[in-house]
Amino acid sequence: MERAGMEVAGMAEEDQQRIAGMIDALQARDSLRMYNALVERCFGHCVDSFRRKTLEKQEETCVKRCAEKFLKHAMRVSMRFQELNYDKVTPD
Numbered sequence: 001m002e003r004a005g006m007e008v009a010g011m012a013e014e015d016q017q018r019i020a021g022m023i024d025a026l027q028a029r030d031s032l033r034m035y036n037a038l039v040e041r042c043f044g045h046c047v048d049s050f051r052r053k054t055l056e057k058q059e060e061t062c063v064k065r066c067a068e069k070f071l072k073h074a075m076r077v078s079m080r081f082q083e084l085n086y087d088k089v090t091p092d
Contacts (some may be wrong), residue, residue, distance in 0.1 A: 042066035
């Protein structure tokens with residue numbers, strides 16, 4: 001079984017399933033944290049009036065731009081983290 005780049009060969013099936021469940025839970029938690037951070041940051045930065053139920057045009061544009069930048073940044077950080085981890089695992 002391979003998950004998140006780690007092999008757990010030689011472990012009992014029950015242990016492998018428990019580890020897989022823990023990894024899934026951690027990934028779900030991290031996804032929710034990232035989503036909450038995105039909403040908090042972009043809403044706080046872009047929305048400054050509550051005159052209407054819907055966002056004004058400039059607020060909507062700002063939120064879209066902010067979310068795009070946030071997600072690109074998160075993706076880049078994740079890719080860099082993977083690169084650093086790969087360099088540590090592979091022998092030189």
